[in-house]
Amino acid sequence: MIDSLGQIPVAPPNFKSGFVGLIGRPNVGKSTLMNELIGEKVAITSPVAQTTRNRLRGILTTETAQMIFVDTPGIHKPHHELGKVIVKNAQSTIEAVDLILLVVDASSPAGGGDRYIVELLKKSKVPVLVGLNKSDLGNEEKRGKNLATYRELLKDQPWELIQFSALTGVGLDSLQEKLRERLEIGPYYYPPDLVSDQPERLVMAELIREQILRETREEIPHSVAIIIDQITEEKNLTTIRATINVERASQKGILIGKKGTMLKKIGTAARAEMQKIIAGKVYLELFVRVQAKWRESARQVAEFGYFQEN
Incomplete structure (x- = not known):
């Protein structure tokens, strides 16, 4: 069913929608994750840290939900005016979305950058999920030790941890379902065939x-x-x-x-x-x-x- 504008359908009963902020340190794989979830290239990716500068939106529409992913620049200590603007935009996203996915690099132990972002998120009332990206890298012993550092970092938080690999796609179906479950009943914000609202x-x-x-x-x-x-x-x-x-x-x-x-x-x-x-x-x-x-x-x-x- 199409609305009076002839572009955006009226959502069916129990349809869920909302904005999901992708937050994390530089180079943890947020852009790769968004591209894989949507199924098309929306954000640029690079082996160089701090690739993302703008607050990019990618749109995933299924039969039961529409998720608008807001891919933010990696939060880091800025060293120039451009860096200040980038980090401010990333931080402002925290209060402007319905759900936050904190993406961390599970191939390395939790570090100071992760602790800094966790402290920022603790001050927010927005629900948080923690995505352990690159969970397939390293041997079983190393993966277990790294996971333990994130569990220790988050021991006082009610945030669920979800393991996946954005590069291989393993665990992304489960992640997508977890995100959908936490969104509220809502309308289509964009036409179903749109994957990005970027100029x-x-x-x-x-x-x-x-x-x-x-x-x-x-x-x-x-x-x-x-x-x-x-x-x-x-x-x-x-x-x-x-x-x-x-x-x-x-x-x-x-x-x-x-x-x-x-x-x-x-x-x-x-x-x-x-x-x-x-x-x-x-x-x-x-x-x-x-x-x-x-x-x-x-x-x-x-x-x-x-x-x-x-």
């Missing part, structure tokens, strides 16, 4: 940044910001022009590479990802510009699309 320009910029992180690793860690300058749509062809902003001339040289080989490699890989979600062919043109110390400037951080969300 097109943000998605395109993130796909470019993902390839930069993958190809340059430690050489260009997090001092890059992508601006989509223009998107032109014609029949069977979408032309995208984007500027990659870095902080130093040496970083510009690395990104361009000898005779432009690195920039071409990044562009080819990003274009392939774009064509998975854009109908027709994509022509991608990339430019590189130096913006010295942009992460330390509140004005430039905002200009590049990173601002504190409400």
Whole structure:
């Protein structure tokens, strides 16, 4: 049954819905988890820590529920203006969702970062589940010892612990059901076939940044910001022009590479990802510009699309 807008169905009886915040330290697998639960790529993933910068929403709709996952940047100690904005947005998510999934890396013992986040969550009235990601890594003895550290950390909390692997998919069906059980009866917030509410320009910029992180690793860690300058749509062809902003001339040289080989490699890989979600062919043109110390400037951080969300 479709509502008067002709887009969003009226939810059936006992249908559940709500917003689920994915909270955790950097690089614990939150983005990979969201992509696997939804079944499509919504957030970029990378072996580099602190990949996620924006508060991304991925939408999973089943016959009995609609879960809107809010993938947050990893909570860490900020070292510049950009870091402050990122962490503030992650922390503000805690009070803006219906349910929190605290994601931890079960292949390592609980650490100071986990304790810090637990203390933040203890102050909240939002229900919490604890997801032990990467629970399949290591031998049985190591897994048992790591699990014991998380049980000790959470011994005074009524939070249920759920083990799974976002990479292999093991345990995700059980996790999804546990999340559904804890949501309230509610409406469809989005059309059932929608998997994300992110603006097109943000998605395109993130796909470019993902390839930069993958190809340059430690050489260009997090001092890059992508601006989509223009998107032109014609029949069977979408032309995208984007500027990659870095902080130093040496970083510009690395990104361009000898005779432009690195920039071409990044562009080819990003274009392939774009064509998975854009109908027709994509022509991608990339430019590189130096913006010295942009992460330390509140004005430039905002200009590049990173601002504190409400």
